[in-house]
Every structure is written in structure tokens, then in C-alpha cells.
Amino acid sequence: MLRGPQNLAQRILEVQERMARAAARAGRNAQSVTLLAVSKAQPAEVVRAAADCGLRDFGESYLQEALAKLDALRDRALQWHFVGRIQANKTRDIAEAFAWVHAVDRLRIAERLAAQRPHYAAPLNVCLQVNIGGEASKGGVAHAELPGLAAAVARLPRLALRGLMCIPPEETEVARQRAWFRELHGLYTALNSAGLGLDTLSMGMSGDFEAAIEEGATIVRVGTALFGPRPA
Numbered sequence: 001m002l003r004g005p006q007n008l009a010q011r012i013l014e015v016q017e018r019m020a021r022a023a024a025r026a027g028r029n030a031q032s033v034t035l036l037a038v039s040k041a042q043p044a045e046v047v048r049a050a051a052d053c054g055l056r057d058f059g060e061s062y063l064q065e066a067l068a069k070l071d072a073l074r075d076r077a078l079q080w081h082f083v084g085r086i087q088a089n090k091t092r093d094i095a096e097a098f099a100w101v102h103a104v105d106r107l108r109i110a111e112r113l114a115a116q117r118p119h120y121a122a123p124l125n126v127c128l129q130v131n132i133g134g135e136a137s138k139g140g141v142a143h144a145e146l147p148g149l150a151a152a153v154a155r156l157p158r159l160a161l162r163g164l165m166c167i168p169p170e171e172t173e174v175a176r177q178r179a180w181f182r183e184l185h186g187l188y189t190a191l192n193s194a195g196l197g198l199d200t201l202s203m204g205m206s207g208d209f210e211a212a213i214e215e216g217a218t219i220v221r222v223g224t225a226l227f228g229p230r231p232a
């Protein structure tokens with residue numbers, strides 16, 4: 001695959017056009033969906049090139065790699081999202097360096113992030129990851145535990161509970177993709193009926209972001225479709 005900057009600009013445009021078409025099919029404003037470019041395993045120069053194309057939100061999963069990249073791009077006003085699983089011994093660095101975390105699934109992790117979020121920083125934006133397919137291989141809170149976790153996280157200082165995130169089972173059929181996303185949307189609606197005031201559904205990746213947008217995604221997390229296959 002070609003890897004030049006022109007090619008990157010082209011792929012960004014293609015993804016943005018696909019997002020806009022999916023939003024239009026759902027009768028939604030294209031501006032209501034944020035493209036989060038998942039840049040894990042991509043070098044800082046590639047992120048810089050993507051920023052030059054107008055992207056502002058970037059997602060990372062591996063802390064050491066991410067911290068070096070954040071440092072290399074300090075001169076840019078970028079919004080960094082930690083989308084990976086969060087280990088307890090990594091919470092301080094995450095709380096200090098990121099604007100968003102997408103995969104909180106335990107109260108203990110949220111409590112550490114709240115305690116370690118610096119007072120000079122804006123509240124850390126948090127999504128709770130739901131294990132929507134009940135898969136043992138994936139993180140995420142079980143459906144039954146979600147309301148209790150959400151209520152507890154919403155009470156923590158220094159955090160802004162924004163919404164829900166999921167990584168559904170891989171599906172090739174669009175109807176099945178949409179069913180998982182619809183389920184997450186249902187859980188989100190229920191929490192909002194309970195007064196939580198959520199505004200974010202982080203769902204959809206390279207293989208299913210259009211289905212996610214049709215079911216209400218407000219953030220799609222896209223890596224491969226923008227940057228090509230990740231280097232080993």
C-alpha cells in the first residue's frame with residue numbers, strides 16, 4: 001500500500017465522506033460525529049501529517065509509545081484520547097496527559113484517575129466500556145453492573161462522565177453490526193432516563209463505523225481505514 005502524505009490526505013477524505021453519507025442516511029448532521037483517528041503504532045510524523053489535514057482528535061492504546069508521541073507533538077493543539085485497557089499502575093500518567101479515556105470498566109480505575117487528575121487540568125472526559133457481546137476476551141463492564149458503575153463514576157470529582165464505549169463481536173453483516181450498536185444506544189438512553197446527562201457514544205471502528213453512525217455514534221474510532229495496516 002502507498003504510504004505518502006498525499007495518500008493519507010486521500011484516505012482521510014474518503015473516511016470523512018463515508019461518515020457524512022452514513023450520517024445523512026440516518027438523518028443526522030455530519031457535524032454530530034467526531035472522527036477519532038486511532039494512531040497507535042503509527043509514528044509521530046504520521047500523526048503530524050494527519051493533523052496537517054485538519055484532524056484534531058487522536059487515540060492511543062499503549063502508554064509508553066503514546067507519551068513519546070504526545071511529547072513530539074507538543075507544538076500542536078491536539079486532543080488525545082486513551083482508548084486502550086487501563087492498568088492500575090498506569091493511571092497517573094494517563095490522568096496527567098490525556099483529555100479523554102474510553103475504556104473505564106472498574107470503579108477502582110475511575111477512583112484512581114479522579115484522585116490523580118491534576119487540578120490545573122479540565123476534568124478528564126470518561127466513557128465506560130460495556131462488554132456488549134459478553135465476550136471473555138474483551139474488557140468492559142457487564143450490562144447488569146453498568147447502572148451502578150455509572151452512578152458511582154458520575155459522583156467522582158475531576159472526571160466528566162460523558163458516555164459509553166463498546167467493541168462488539170466482529171460481524172460481517174451490517175444488520176448484525178447495527179444490532180450491537182443499537183443495544184449500546186439503548187443502555188445509554190436508559191442511563192439518561194435515570195438523569196446521567198450523557199452525550200457520547202464511542203462506537204464504530206474501520207470495519208463498522210458506518211453502521212455505528214446509523215445507530216447514533218458520536219465518536220468513531222478509526223485506525224486502519226485512515227493509516228493503512230499497522231506496522232508490526
Ligand SMILES: *Cc1c(COP(=O)(O)O)cnc(C)c1O
Pocket residue numbers: 038040061083084167205206207221222223224225
Ligand atoms: C485499535 C483500536 C481501534 C481502531 O481499530 P481499526 O480497526 O484499525 O480502525 C479502535 N478502538 C480501539 C479501542 C482500538 O484499540
